[in-house]
Amino acid sequence: MTLLQAHPSSRSALPLSSAPCLDAAETTNGGAALPAAPEAGPWPSGAPPFDRTVSSRPGSDDEGGAFARGGFERPVDAPAPAPVAAVASSTTPTAREEPPAHASRTSETNQGLGATSPAASGLEPLHALSPLDGRYAAQMAPLRACFSEAALIAARAEVELRFLLALDPLGIFPPLSPEELARLAHLRETFGEAECRRVKELEATLRHDVKALELVLRERLGLRHPTMIHFGLTSEDVNNLAYSLLLSRFRDQHQVPLLRRLLGRLADLAEAGLAVPFPTRTHGQPASPSTAGKELAVFLQRLRRLLLRLTEFAFRGKCSGATGTYAAWMAADPHVDWIAFSCDFVQSLGFEWNPLTTQIEDHDGWAEFLNLTRQINNVVIDLDQDAWLWMMEGWYRQSADPAEIGSSTMPHKVNPIRFENSEGNLLLANALLGFMADKLCRSRLQRDLSDSTVTRNLGVALGHSWLGWQETLAGLATLQLDQARCLEAVRACPAVLAEPVQTMLRPVVDGDPYDRLRTLTRGRAIGLADLAAFIDRLEVDPDLKRRLRELRPETYLGEAVRLAASEIGEVRSLLGEVQP
Known part of the structure; x- marks a missing residue:
């Protein structure tokens, strides 16, 4: 067994520019088989291991196919795609054809497609172009x-099928029959690997993915x-x-939960150090304790505010x-109020409607x-850098994994x-996110294609961001x-x-x-005795003099404890946690 063959499970790691769908459900309708429903094509758990053979044919995303970038090239010995004309003219249900040999489902060992030549596959982490799909694949x-x-x-x-359901009641076409509605519902449940492969197969000829x-x-x-499908779109x-569905899924299922976990861990640390005197530095020099x-509650408040904005954000x-x-x-x-129809449809997907584009x-x-x-x-980077400095000073230490x-070369490290x-991942993510935020707002006249390849890299930018949050959480x-x-x-100060x-x-x-204290302390190493001697020389009320002499750095904390406790309470409430 070679080194590459020793890790077959890693070949299931589908690059972030090629993600899976959910597993298919059973083909049933109240226990009875659905009428004329095609055979389901579910994926096994985990990502579908598409072969990432690089296409040599030029393509241009939506208007000409993402074939070269998508990596679903048909091997030279694979059967040619079905004639497009025959597909386009089909008006009757068709039996699902058996997938070609190169499109067989994954084996129980999860080796996936092209497992016999992992070195040629972009799915093998050792050969992945991006560290997101290599080093950090898991x-x-x-x-x-x-x-x-x-x-x-x-x-x-999903968008096309839900549009079809929204269009049906308008009466422009004869209504969908119960059997057709059942097949539509079934396809929504079972859309998977076989359908995706068929799309890429046709795209090789059509040069248009949609x-x-x-x-x-x-x-x-x-x-x-069949012309009801994609009607007027x-x-x-x-x-x-579709992209907004994916972005909202990422936000709801991954981004928000991870940020909540990060807040929870920070709240635990802040609670543990609630009243512990802590040194501070402004301009790198000792400052008021x-x-x-x-200090952790500062990050709690910043991230809590942003979590609320993230949770409430509405995609359009x-x-x-x-x-x-x-x-x-x-x-x-012309008798249909298409503006109202569009508004209702977009809102049914959970988005704000943009009427003017x-x-x-x-x-x-x-x-x-x-x-x-x-x-x-940026807030997490700030936390990363402060935590790094706290450890450098020895105020915090890390538990060591033996x-x-x-x-x-240095065993003690x-x-x-x-x-x-x-920090590195988040800086990289921010560079990409900033570029994308600038680029995606601009398009020549009614549309140019330069946004398409940028949009396909959203997962790269947001993937580095999500990885950075994970690493901070692990560090905390x-x-x-x-x-x-x-x-x-x-x-000491x-x-x-x-x-x-x-x-x-x-x-x-x-x-x-102020000037008198500046003369006494600036640029000089003084002790409590020096400060007491200065106070003794003051001609002030004895009670004030007593209060001045009782000052100590470790008790000069102002409202730090109260402020931290208040913010910890806000976070616990937001997270739905019971406060101790």
């Missing part, structure tokens, strides 16, 4: 249901009036809604035809979402690699507050008491006490 596995070719095909199919999907839906549904009507809990969508005028629908039936939805909403993600990333190695890895799990070291660092002393003296002494 961590990224959940996102393949959101960001990849198969996920996009499935989301487009049209290929339309023809596959005709094949699978076998409607009496342009590709971008389908695409903008705080508590460990309050359009469905208005080739140039946003509803003209094709109006030509077909060119061919494409303006993507301003996507830009807001990407920038919101960038803002969260199985790990920190350095190839316990490095903050989780926070460093998070290792943090342990060193209370003794913190107290020692706070006590009595000069920080110059602030409360000069503030307390301002109302009661002549001249500017």
